[in-house]
Amino acid sequence: MTLNSERAPNNFEGMIFLDNFDLHETNDLKDSQFNDDLNNKLNEYFEGRIVRKDLTKKIKEGANVPVYVLEYLLGKYCATTYESLIEKGVQTVKDILSENFVRPDEAQKIISKLRELGSYSVIDKVSVKLNYRADRYEAEFSNLGLKDVPISEEYPSKYERLLGGNIWCMIQFEYFYDEADPRRNPFIIRKLAPIQMPNLDLDEILHVRDNFTKEEWIDILLRSCGMEPTQFDDRVKWLLLARLVPLVENNFNLCELGPRGTGKSHVYREISPNSILVSGGQTTVANLFYNMSTKMVGLVGMWDCVAFDEVAGIHFKDKDGVPIMKDYMASGSFSRGKNEKNASASMVFVGNINQSVDTLLKTSSLFDPFPSDIAKDTAFFDRMHCYIPGWEIPKYRPEYFTDDYGFITDYLSEFMREMRKRSFADAFDEYFRLGNNLNQRDVVAVRKMVSGLIKLIYPNGKYEKEDIEEILIFAMEGRRRVKEQLKKIGGMEFYDVNFSYIDNETLAENFISVPEQGGGKLIPEGMNKPGHLYTVGKVDNGMIGVFKIETKMMNGTGKFNCTGIGSKKEVKESIDTAFSYLKSNSANISGMISTKNNDYLMQVQDLNGIGMTKHLALASFVALCSAALNKPVLPSTAILGSLSIGGTLMKIEDLSNTLQVCLDSGAKKVLIPISSSADLATVPPELIGNFSLIFYQSPEDAVFKALGVE
Incomplete structure (x- = not known):
């Protein structure tokens, strides 16, 4: 078959330029939807660069092509506010997609048309690679299913992204089968253009x-x-x-x-x-x-x-x-x-x-x-x-x-x-500086986010102090969310999550939080009921959680029952240790405590859902005493530590991370065994400064200090 020299009906130029289509027709009424102030302003300042999005939506539902492909065509054939012209333009776009867009299941039909007509225009995804053995560039067409089609080096040089693969393009094909050289690829790319704007002012x-x-x-x-x-x-x-x-x-x-x-x-x-x-x-x-x-x-x-x-x-x-x-x-x-x-x-x-x-x-x-x-x-x-x-x-x-x-x-x-060629990374320096909890990576992240949002909202660089503050707060929240999760995964290496910025004029420091952390802390402010308290401890999987203990005393015969602790033997033993120690040493606390004429009910809640800790003995002992004396524990207090059946206090495992969890959970006071005081050297000073630390030397001392008894 020889090359057909006649122009095919769906010529390449006709797909790009408007033929017999007068956008300046004035004898039609304007589109009735075009009555919004913002729409009017868009038409006034960006005429020819806007498109009615419902047109995209209507055609998109019937064509599996990206939005930017559709709007490239709509921008050329529907760049008007006149309804009749828009209808013509939409029909033109539909015709182009119907005739030229290649559906994978119709690939052979298109190839057949190309053979019969000698020339045919298509819209398809194209990737190009260098065949270094033959020293030529070859194109592959995703939906058409053609491979190894020779392509001029002009195109990969001009459009480098073709080498990265899968670029939507308009392609004018020609077909020429050379009987003298049957191995020669009969598909010829006469013209190719990516779907994109030719220029931008x-x-x-x-x-x-x-x-x-x-x-x-x-x-x-x-x-x-x-x-x-x-x-x-x-x-x-x-x-x-x-x-x-x-x-x-x-x-x-x-x-x-x-x-x-x-x-x-x-x-x-x-x-x-x-x-x-x-x-x-x-x-x-x-x-x-x-x-x-x-x-x-x-x-x-x-x-x-x-x-x-x-x-x-x-x-x-x-x-x-x-x-x-x-x-x-x-x-x-x-x-x-x-x-x-x-x-x-x-x-x-x-x-x-x-x-x-x-x-x-x-x-x-x-x-x-x-x-x-x-x-x-x-x-x-x-x-x-x-x-x-x-x-x-x-x-x-x-x-x-x-x-x-x-x-x-x-x-x-x-x-x-x-x-992307511009930067506003230093835009907030005139008005604000970042707090000392942000390390270098945090600073870079915030600056990039601020720069990106300014490029989108204030691309001309014209903004006020309150505009920058709004963007800065949003940017810091986005980075802090990353840091909060790093703290969960990596522990104390990422303890510095309390992001803040300082006003250069007033020197006021404002702290930024993330909504999902919530204003409602696990350890709330205000006085608890007697027998209610919070403790923080490590579970077997290495995670540190917050646990609430609720204890109630009533007349009875000295029975003790605890719920919510599951079936783990070590957890049950720690609770039993607390009650056994109370029975043996209640007189050291108060003569008012009776373990023979009263029953005690206790419930333990795993507030983080991570599993139960076995370090509950000391906190349970304090809770039993609080219920027995009808005296509440100090507000916003976390009780740390554990004890043995003989009253020996246990050191706190992983004190730094445990205190960080206390801070995140809302604790303002923390009871710590004196045996753990040496480990405070491993805790960042900024973290320690967030608490009133209360040290106790014995289980009885822990009860007195937790209840605020001098």
């Missing part, structure tokens, strides 16, 4: 930003991503914005875990052609970083953002995969062979939490969904700059998707890509 955006308020600009960004901002409160809006930070900030490491159906991966799959989503989490060092055979940099060098979907499945086929990733996340560089390579791609980790947040906080950490070989790796998680609480974002419903106007997705993505 960033100065225009920076200048026009002055005409929008902060609230309007945030709404525009969210509508540009397909969301309807009127359906979300301010908190959710900021969380949705945080998902965009990796697209505007170089080498930004983000984690978001939450329930299914909240759109965690949507931004990285659909919104930007400059990001890639690694589905399933499985990859190789060669694919992600550097291929030693081809000497080609992997995904981190080709994309602005590499996102891992379903973090539970993250797996490297190479043993050195995780160490190389940690190196890259920390420095933006990695070593392969004799050379060190640099890249600027941000890393995003998204996945599902299958338990409630409260359960995870009590039993493990918010990083628990990561695979087991990473879940305990504090060095890996310490490189996370922000953790978005995905559980605060509602599951998407139809009304959460906008029908109003927003930027063409590709216009938005090019804006974000251009902003």
Whole structure:
């Protein structure tokens, strides 16, 4: 078959340029939806760069192509506010997708058309590799199923991301079967263009930003991503914005875990052609970083953002995969062979939490969904700059998707890509400085987050002190969430979680908390009932938990019953030790205590759900005395330590971490055996300063001091 010289009906130029389509037609009424003030302002300042998002939604439901592909076409054929022209444009886009978009199950049909017509235009995902044996570049088409198609070196040179794989493109094919050389590939790429904006005037955006308020600009960004901002409160809006930070900030490491159906991966799959989503989490060092055979940099060098979907499945086929990733996340560089390579791609980790947040906080950490070989790796998680609480974002419903106007997705993505060249990392230095609990990695994380949010909300650099403070608080919360989980995994190495910032003018220090830690502490303020108290101790699995003991005395014959302790022998023995010691030594406390004419009921609660500790004897003894004397324990007090049947006091295991748990749980006073005083040298002074430490020398002394008896 010879080359057909006639132009095919679906010519390449017709797919890109508007033919016989007058956008300046004025004899039609404007779209009735175009009556909102924000929509009017968008049309005034960004005419030709916006699209009605309900059009995207309608076509998207019937076409399995990314949003930026659809909006590239809609931006060319529907860039108008006139309803009749929009209808024509939508039909044109539908026709293009119908005729040119390649569905995998129709690949052979398209190939057949190409053979018959001699020339045919398609929309498909393309990747290019160098065939060094033949010294030529070859393309592979995902849906069309074609491989090893020769392609001019012009294209991989001009569009390097083709070498990273899977770029949506418009391709004009020609077909020529050479009977003299049957082995010659008959498919010829006449023309290829990635689906992206040809240019962007960033100065225009920076200048026009002055005409929008902060609230309007945030709404525009969210509508540009397909969301309807009127359906979300301010908190959710900021969380949705945080998902965009990796697209505007170089080498930004983000984690978001939450329930299914909240759109965690949507931004990285659909919104930007400059990001890639690694589905399933499985990859190789060669694919992600550097291929030693081809000497080609992997995904981190080709994309602005590499996102891992379903973090539970993250797996490297190479043993050195995780160490190389940690190196890259920390420095933006990695070593392969004799050379060190640099890249600027941000890393995003998204996945599902299958338990409630409260359960995870009590039993493990918010990083628990990561695979087991990473879940305990504090060095890996310490490189996370922000953790978005995905559980605060509602599951998407139809009304959460906008029908109003927003930027063409590709216009938005090019804006974000251009902003990566700028930095606002020092923006808050004029007004605030960070507290001394933030180490260098914390400072870097906060600065990156602040810079990214300013690029999104105030790209022109015009903001006030209160604007920066709002961003700073949000950025510090995102990093503190990482640090709180590191403390759970790594212990006292990460004790410094009390993040704060200081106003340069007033010198007032403001502390930042994370909502899930809660204002309601496990050890509440105020006086407890007699017989009620709190103790902190280590369980067999090494975790440290908070336990509440409730004791009640009533008339009886000297019986003692305890519930809530489970079936472990050591736990039951510690409770029995407390009652036995009371029977033998009650006279040393008070003659009013009777173990023969009263019954004692005790219940122990595991407030963290981690299992029961065997270090309950001392606290149980104090609780029994408190109930017997009808006198409450001092408020906000944690009682530490244990005793033997003979009254010997036991040293506290892991005092530093135990005190940290006391602080996190709300304790303001801590009873400690004098035998543990030497271990205070291992506790950071900043931690000790948060308590009134009360030392006791014997079980009886512990009772007197716990009850406030001089």
